[in-house]
Amino acid sequence: MILYGHWRSLAAMRVRIALALKGLAYEERSIDILGGGQFAPGFLALNPQAAVPALEAGDGPPLFQSLAILEWLEETHPAPPLLPKDARGRARVRALALISAADSHPLLVPRVRDRLARQFGAGEAAITAWSVHWMATGLRATEAHLARDAVPGPWSHGGAPTLADLFLYSLYAGYEQRGGSLDGMPNIARVVAACEADPCFTAAHPLRQPGAPRR
Amino acid sequence: MILYGHWRSLAAMRVRIALALKGLAYEERSIDILGGGQFAPGFLALNPQAAVPALEAGDGPPLFQSLAILEWLEETHPAPPLLPKDARGRARVRALALISAADSHPLLVPRVRDRLARQFGAGEAAITAWSVHWMATGLRATEAHLARDAVPGPWSHGGAPTLADLFLYSLYAGYEQRGGSLDGMPNIARVVAACEADPCFTAAHPLRQPGAPRR
Incomplete structure (x- = not known):
């Protein structure tokens, strides 16, 4: 592939x-x-x-x-498997993933940053504030769902990673790179800790890819 | 339900x-x-x-x-069924749906319109221009995929509606309400015509719901 x-x-x-x-x-x-x-x-x-x-x-x-x-x-x-076996669990995992996939990440991709600069004259600081706002909004929405549902962890949907965790960790990676904090988001912090203990997640991190700036 | x-x-x-x-x-x-x-x-x-x-x-x-x-x-x-039986067809339908679900519609929901007004002082005309830009971008990307793949219609993926059509028709509904044109998008126009001939699609239209303004 x-x-x-x-x-x-x-x-x-x-x-x-x-x-x-x-x-x-x-x-x-x-x-x-x-x-x-x-x-x-x-x-x-x-x-x-x-x-x-x-x-x-x-x-x-x-x-x-x-x-x-x-x-x-x-x-x-x-x-x-990266989706649960039961239809309701699959719906929960997909919906959690879509908070990032649909309502957060598409608001900060290159084409949107370009449009903010072109249409509203947004500079780099304004674009970063915009991006952090949407990542924080998505993470807080995810936190609220995790807190309400109280599904045992350490992952978003139990004892093994699912698509929800892949999307959550990628959103967190962008958020953390821009200085965002997880204060007040204990459930997200728990999931992120699980991701960061798994080399399949950490090796995929943007800053570990060829071409990335050194931190 | x-x-x-x-x-x-x-x-x-x-x-x-x-x-x-x-x-x-x-x-x-x-x-x-x-x-x-x-x-x-x-x-x-x-x-x-x-x-x-x-x-x-x-x-x-x-x-x-x-x-x-x-x-x-x-x-x-x-x-x-609203998804094809084969895995590759399902991937195509889901990806077409996600052009709308992820990369177009989330850019024009109320929370984003509010943020544009608050952060950039965007007025109604600027917000409409922003919304039409993203709907047109999503529709043009969909048109380019439909044109390249040349899967026989009338729907996006053959002779019966799939999730791709539900997302496409909902994006089109928002686009058309704001005066957007399908010039240069013959494949989208073909799918929209199929949607508009099916009462399951037309009865779901925003302007046919209780509370909607009369056109």
Whole structure:
């Protein structure tokens, strides 16, 4: 399999974690999403949406959209499972994942940062404040669900990682890089600690990829 | 089942379409998302994320996040199917749906419009321009995928509606309400025509719900 990603992409990070958890070999190719490489004709032929990640696997055009890729990995390589067996548990895990996938992360990708600068004249500090606001909003919503449901941990949905944790950890990675704090979010802190004890999660971190700045 | 929604919510609209296609009875209760009703303690107990839709069905807290609700409906009420049988087809349909679910619609919900006004002083015209920009971007990305793949229609993925069409039609509904045009998007226009010929889709339209302004 070939993963088209970028060191900074939180969406590529989630796919990396799943590939590692399932023990699947792949090669990663970097698309320069900060320099417009996603709009090059060669990449548009792979993913006309002009976004990473995309996953080349078998025949047909590459899979795209991180959650769709993860569901496909789950269906085609079911061990270890990243979704619970019961329909209600699967709905909970998917909904928790979607707090990050839909309502948080898409608000801070390059195309949105560019638009904020172009339409509202937003500078770097304003864009960072915007990004931190949406990551904090998503994390607080997730915390509120984890606190209410009180499902035993250490992961979001019990004793093993699920898609909810992949999305949560990738959102946290962006938040932490921008100086965000988990004060008042003990359940998120518990899940993040579980992620940080698992090399499948930590090895996928943006700052550990080729091309990333050294911290 | 009880659907917590709002006439204007494009996410509630998608759930309405699926419930109709699957022939499931439900009662809809309106949460005043334009007046902050999603932050009332009574609703936060139902969905701590403070967003509609939420679907009360059987035991346990309501399901939330439209795509998670739709996957649950698909698993628990599989007829008629809204996902293809093959894993690659399912990945394609989910990815097309996520162009709307993740990268388009979350950029124009009330919490984002409020933030644009608060952080950047955006007025109504600027917010409309922002919203139309993201809906057009999502529709153009979808058009590019439909054009490249050339899967026979009339729907996005063949001769029967799938989740991709529910998301596409809800995004189009918001776009059309704000005066957006489908010029240069013949594949989207073809799918929209299929949606508009199906009463399960048209009856779910925002402007046909109780509380909506008359056009």
